[in-house]
Amino acid sequence: MKYKVAIIGTGAVAISHIAACRQEQARVDLVAAMDVERARVEAFGAQHDISQRYTDVAEMLAAHKPDVVLIGSPPGVHRAQIIECLEAGAWVLCEKPFVRSLAELDEIEAAERRTGRYAASVFQMRFGSGARHLRRLIAEGTFGRPLVGMSQTTWYRDDAYYAVDWRSSADFASSGVTATLGVHNIDLALSLLGDWQEVRAMIGTQNHDMQTDDAAIAAVRFENGAMLSITNSTVSPKEETYLRLDFEKATVEVRYVYGYSNDNWQFSIPAWAPDREKLIAASAIPDDIPTKQATQFAAFLDSLARGERPAASGPGVRPTLEFITALYKAAITGRPVRRGEITQADPFYGDLGGRGAG
Numbered sequence: 001m002k003y004k005v006a007i008i009g010t011g012a013v014a015i016s017h018i019a020a021c022r023q024e025q026a027r028v029d030l031v032a033a034m035d036v037e038r039a040r041v042e043a044f045g046a047q048h049d050i051s052q053r054y055t056d057v058a059e060m061l062a063a064h065k066p067d068v069v070l071i072g073s074p075p076g077v078h079r080a081q082i083i084e085c086l087e088a089g090a091w092v093l094c095e096k097p098f099v100r101s102l103a104e105l106d107e108i109e110a111a112e113r114r115t116g117r118y119a120a121s122v123f124q125m126r127f128g129s130g131a132r133h134l135r136r137l138i139a140e141g142t143f144g145r146p147l148v149g150m151s152q153t154t155w156y157r158d159d160a161y162y163a164v165d166w167r168s169s170a171d172f173a174s175s176g177v178t179a180t181l182g183v184h185n186i187d188l189a190l191s192l193l194g195d196w197q198e199v200r201a202m203i204g205t206q207n208h209d210m211q212t213d214d215a216a217i218a219a220v221r222f223e224n225g226a227m228l229s230i231t232n233s234t235v236s237p238k239e240e241t242y243l244r245l246d247f248e249k250a251t252v253e254v255r256y257v258y259g260y261s262n263d264n265w266q267f268s269i270p271a272w273a274p275d276r277e278k279l280i281a282a283s284a285i286p287d288d289i290p291t292k293q294a295t296q297f298a299a300f301l302d303s304l305a306r307g308e309r310p311a312a313s314g315p316g317v318r319p320t321l322e323f324i325t326a327l328y329k330a331a332i333t334g335r336p337v338r339r340g341e342i343t344q345a346d347p348f349y350g351d352l353g354g355r356g357a358g
């Protein structure tokens with residue numbers, strides 16, 4: 001029996017969802033597509049051979065009772081649509097930014113408990129073979145302690161990109177460069193370095209005429225003692241995504257733009273490392289799995305088959321969302337923010353940008 005899959009949101013990102021379904025065609029049937037814009041869903045359906053096309057989520061869910069829904073609508077509607085799909089019996093894989101606040105994440109976790117279904121965030125950078133291999137090496141302490149690092153998402157987005165309303169004004173912080181774009185490499189860094197302890201930050205709107213920020217700089221200290229600098233921007237003519245981690249006995253780098261494969265990773269072992277040959281051998285990444293939504297979708301379907309909570313859901317996504325919230329809080333208040341301090345009483349709990357903070 002194949003899983004019935006439906007797509008919500010047929011804009012730019014939905015092509016990745018089509019690719020994911022194609023890759024998994026032995027396990028899934030793509031049964032329907034939905035978008036609020038009739039013309040968009042019709043064109044998308046015609047292009048990808050999906051005959052069942054809807055402009056209403058409830059109607060689509062009632063007609064097809066999908067096992068899985070892939071959501072690629074704007075962030076402002078994610079919370080409501082995720083909960084509606086869970087209530088209809090589906091598991092959900094939703095694009096980042098998954099939700100706009102920790103309060104919304106709590107609502108989704110409550111819906112998961114009510115329904116016994118799960119909702120995961122797309123965070124494809126965690127799933128490539130380079131990241132999986134490095135996580136293993138870090139867990140085994142192969143290179144010694146992580147000491148310092150840098151995460152850089154320096155991209156370019158023109159005015160036409162920000163002319164789409166949700167990207168520039170509707171929800172200022174949740175459409176900012178850190179929440180929507182820098183978050184990929186940050187999620188990768190957090191998946192490697194573990195619990196963060198404290199963040200200091202600045203945000204700015206450097207070269208676009210809009211409310212949303214297009215640049216952010218941050219400094220983070222982790223529980224394991226490592227320190228990481230972060231730069232995110234959409235005003236950088238030369239686009240680059242970079243993560244560098246310096247361990248006691250090795251430097252590990254990955255340099256890419258929108259997705260990496262093994263070729264993008266570099267492991268540098270110094271001549272003075274006593275067990276150099278052993279470390280070089282340990283650096284070799286055993287398989288070559290690129291970072292695509294399809295890679296995460298395969299892991300998501302494995303979890304569904306086992307009836308287990310998928311990666312990047314619930315407690316597996318909270319640390320990243322808490323970190324993004326804390327980065328905005330640190331920038332907006334001008335004070336360092338510690339993990340765990342954004343409780344329900346905090347103005348930033350209900351809104352990533354702290355609206356209501358006065």
Ligand SMILES: NC(=O)c1ccc[n+]([C@@H]2O[C@H](COP(=O)([O-])OP(=O)(O)OC[C@H]3O[C@@H](n4cnc5c(N)ncnc54)[C@H](O)[C@@H]3O)[C@@H](O)[C@H]2O)c1
Pocket residue numbers: 008009010011012013014034035036037040072073074075077095096097122124164180
């Ligand atoms: N994981 C990634 O690498 C990646 C890449 C690009 C975009 N994204 C994310 O995907 C989401 C969509 O981005 P995009 O670039 O495709 O945007 P887009 O503007 O191209 O497409 C959004 C689509 O959603 C539709 N829509 C609007 N309101 C809707 C609603 N209530 N219900 C259903 N559909 C609705 C729009 O008509 C449009 O077709 C965003 O959250 C974005 O951050 C993720």
